[in-house]
Amino acid sequence: MAYIIIDKERCKGCYFCIEFCPKNIIVISKEHNKLGYFPAEFPMEDEDKCTGCKTCASMCPDMAIEVYK
Amino acid sequence: MNRIFKRPDSLTDANTHFCPGCTHGIAHRLIAEVMDELGITDNTIGIPGVGCCVFLYTYFPIDVLEAPHGRAPACATGMKRAQPDKIVFVYQGDGDLAAIGTSEVIHAANRGENITIFFINNSVYGMTGGQMAPTTLLGQQTTTSPYGRDFQSEGYPIRMAELLATLEGVAYSTRVALHSPKHVNQARKAVRKAFEMQMNGMGFSMVEMLSTCNTNWRVSPLEALKTIENEMIPYYPLGVFKERTGKDFL
Amino acid sequence: MTPRALTKGNIALAEGAIQAGCLYYFGYPITPQNDIPEYLARNLPKRGGIFIPAESEIASINMVMGAAASGKRAMTSSSGPGISLMQEAMSYMAGSDIPCVVVNIMRVGPGLGGIEPTQGDYNQAVHGGGHGDYKNIVLAPASVQEMFDLTIKAFELADKYRNPAMVVADAMIGQFQEPCRLTPAEPILIPEKPWALTGRQGRKPQLLKSLYLAPGEQEAHNLRMKAKYDEIQEHEVMLETRELDDAEIMIVAFGTPSRVAKSALTQAREMGIRAGLLRPITLFPFPEKEIREYSSKIRKVLVVEMNTGQMVRDVRINSHPEAEISFYGRPGGGIPYPDDIIREIKKALKKS
Numbered sequence: 228m229a230y231i232i233i234d235k236e237r238c239k240g241c242y243f244c245i246e247f248c249p250k251n252i253i254v255i256s257k258e259h260n261k262l263g264y265f266p267a268e269f270p271m272e273d274e275d276k277c278t279g280c281k282t283c284a285s286m287c288p289d290m291a292i293e294v295y296k
Numbered sequence: 297m298n299r300i301f302k303r304p305d306s307l308t309d310a311n312t313h314f315c316p317g318c319t320h321g322i323a324h325r326l327i328a329e330v331m332d333e334l335g336i337t338d339n340t341i342g343i344p345g346v347g348c349c350v351f352l353y354t355y356f357p358i359d360v361l362e363a364p365h366g367r368a369p370a371c372a373t374g375m376k377r378a379q380p381d382k383i384v385f386v387y388q389g390d391g392d393l394a395a396i397g398t399s400e401v402i403h404a405a406n407r408g409e410n411i412t413i414f415f416i417n418n419s420v421y422g423m424t425g426g427q428m429a430p431t432t433l434l435g436q437q438t439t440t441s442p443y444g445r446d447f448q449s450e451g452y453p454i455r456m457a458e459l460l461a462t463l464e465g466v467a468y469s470t471r472v473a474l475h476s477p478k479h480v481n482q483a484r485k486a487v488r489k490a491f492e493m494q495m496n497g498m499g500f501s502m503v504e505m506l507s508t509c510n511t512n513w514r515v516s517p518l519e520a521l522k523t524i525e526n527e528m529i530p531y532y533p534l535g536v537f538k539e540r541t542g543k544d545f546l
Numbered sequence: 547m548t549p550r551a552l553t554k555g556n557i558a559l560a561e562g563a564i565q566a567g568c569l570y571y572f573g574y575p576i577t578p579q580n581d582i583p584e585y586l587a588r589n590l591p592k593r594g595g596i597f598i599p600a601e602s603e604i605a606s607i608n609m610v611m612g613a614a615a616s617g618k619r620a621m622t623s624s625s626g627p628g629i630s631l632m633q634e635a636m637s638y639m640a641g642s643d644i645p646c647v648v649v650n651i652m653r654v655g656p657g658l659g660g661i662e663p664t665q666g667d668y669n670q671a672v673h674g675g676g677h678g679d680y681k682n683i684v685l686a687p688a689s690v691q692e693m694f695d696l697t698i699k700a701f702e703l704a705d706k707y708r709n710p711a712m713v714v715a716d717a718m719i720g721q722f723q724e725p726c727r728l729t730p731a732e733p734i735l736i737p738e739k740p741w742a743l744t745g746r747q748g749r750k751p752q753l754l755k756s757l758y759l760a761p762g763e764q765e766a767h768n769l770r771m772k773a774k775y776d777e778i779q780e781h782e783v784m785l786e787t788r789e790l791d792d793a794e795i796m797i798v799a800f801g802t803p804s805r806v807a808k809s810a811l812t813q814a815r816e817m818g819i820r821a822g823l824l825r826p827i828t829l830f831p832f833p834e835k836e837i838r839e840y841s842s843k844i845r846k847v848l849v850v851e852m853n854t855g856q857m858v859r860d861v862r863i864n865s866h867p868e869a870e871i872s873f874y875g876r877p878g879g880g881i882p883y884p885d886d887i888i889r890e891i892k893k894a895l896k897k898s
Contacts, residue, residue: 229297241317241517247477264316282477284301288321289312294301339745343612353753359743361615362755364638367608370600374612374620375743377596378570382745400608403601 229279317517345392366397408465426512617742637676641756662879793822
């Protein structure tokens with residue numbers, strides 16, 4: 228269906244994407260990035276649930292998300 | 297699969313200096329997206345104020361003039377008069393526009409300067425550490441209103457979108473917010489409308505954007521989004537306060 | 547002989563600006579310079595220019611900054627109180643390498659003061675009224691002709707060094723009339739400004755700013771600016787000297803006092819007193835070398851100003867260590883008369 232790529236190093240862990248994803252797919256990564264934030268993460272196995280609605284990317288203040296459909 | 301959402305071309309690849317969750321970042325993206333859509337990036341000049349907004353030149357790969365604190369609308373006036381064929385936009389915070397720069401923005405608006413002002417209202421002075429601004433809400437604690445803003449000593453928060461809408465020279469004055477997908481989409485439409493106003497020579501356009509400052513509000517990024525909904529919007533209603541349609545002013 | 551017209555100082559200055567290619571003027575009313583915005587309000591639109599009656603001097607100077615950043619020649623004018631309001635933006639423009647011309651037709655102060663002539667703003671202009679390590683290029687006319695010529699020169703120097711340039715004249719020079727050639731002495735060439743902000747069309751984006759946060763960045767920038775000011779000091783000094791070769795006393799004065807000094811030195815010579823004059827035309831760059839050389843030969847120096855002593859400090863700093871520097875100042879609208887200067891000359895030479 229669709230998927231997103233989250234730039235691990237750009238994400239500052241505000242989790243807006245997690246908050247607003249209508250399918251509640253996005254999760255918090257277990258590993259922190261170079262800046263020490265625990266970035267948001269898109270579990271690829273949920274690719275079928277993602278509709279590519281771009282809400283996550285629209286709410287990301289750091290342009291860390293690309294959406295593919 | 298093809299890519300249906302990416303970083304706009306009118307933004308550089310730089311990571312932003314904004315705090316986690318700061319919706320300045322969303323404002324930047326909306327402006328850049330609309331610049332891409334309208335294809336105006338090559339002919340656009342940006343003028344930031346001073347504050348968190350000042351690093352415009354790091355994020356927008358366009359010509360930028362860094363104006364003194366509060367004076368961006370006056371710089372933009374001189375620039376637009378000198379280059380009427382270019383798109384000139386100003387990007388200011390509430391300290392810049394609603395405090396030290398009120399005279400400049402009011403008179404640029406009243407002269408109907410054909411410029412676009414994006415005004416980020418996050419109710420505090422962000423860059424300097426969270427001091428009270430003219431837009432600080434009643435009861436809101438800041439480092440310079442530690443006991444909560446009290447109208448008897450600090451007066452009332454100032455509503456700039458309505459204030460500017462009373463001026464004849466203003467073509468477009470609206471207030472939007474950046475705290476939810478629906479509001480972000482509305483904000484993008486307002487940004488586009490404002491740029492189109494300038495492109496069509498309709499005169500002065502200003503978009504006030506209610507924005508978060510979770511660091512200085514001492515709340516989490518997500519709580520800050522709710523603060524906009526529950527505390528800012530009741531005092532700062534969203535909407536279009538003035539929109540010139542035809543060339544009725546000619 | 548090129549035709550000359552009886553012209554008011556302020557008008558000659560405004561016309562000089564237009565002929566220098568300054569098509570953008572933003573100003574605010576303040577006596578005694580109002581002829582300048584009024585003249586430009588009438589004439590700029592006819593000459594393809596833009597005139598805006600701004601809401602304040604702060605707005606005026608920032609509009610100048612916007613137009614100048616676009617690569618246009620732009621100017622504002624005011625008097626003491628307004629010039630004080632412009633200091634911040636002038637510091638920004640110095641720090642952002644943006645050229646402009648700011649005119650101060652000086653009125654007495656401090657505070658509201660009055661509208662009489664003075665040179666009380668010398669320090670503000672020459673030693674930088676704004677914050678940070680920067681200098682204004684400062685030109686000081688002493689005649690209506692120089693109001694015309696030095697305004698053109700100010701634009702030339704501002705563009706050449708990408709720095710604010712000031713024309714400072716006391717209210718008298720702004721207000722009286724003299725015959726004046728209203729055509730430039732040499733053809734006016736406006737340089738290309740590739741650095742201007744005109745939209746990145748066909749080139750890399752450009753930036754004009756004064757913010758430097760990274761460690762060492764601001765220091766490097768300040769040292770670059772200092773090198774520029776040293777170069778200006780080296781190449782751009784302008785002064786007039788009169789009868790210094792055999793002088794036993796040198797008068798140092800600019801603007802109106804220098805005119806009075808010319809009368810005084812003529813009368814003094816008739817009395818057998820060999821007086822001469824050194825008149826700085828550029829206040830920055832100050833004629834340091836010439837002051838040192840002449841004061842080493844002529845050990846008596848009399849500085850005459852219309853203030854309580856401002857340029858005199860620069861004269862002391864740059865004079866020969868054993869030169870005796872005396873000062874005669876008339877602040878607050880006081881104007882020195884030839885007799886006053888002759889009295890001071892005699893006192894300095896210990897002659898009755």
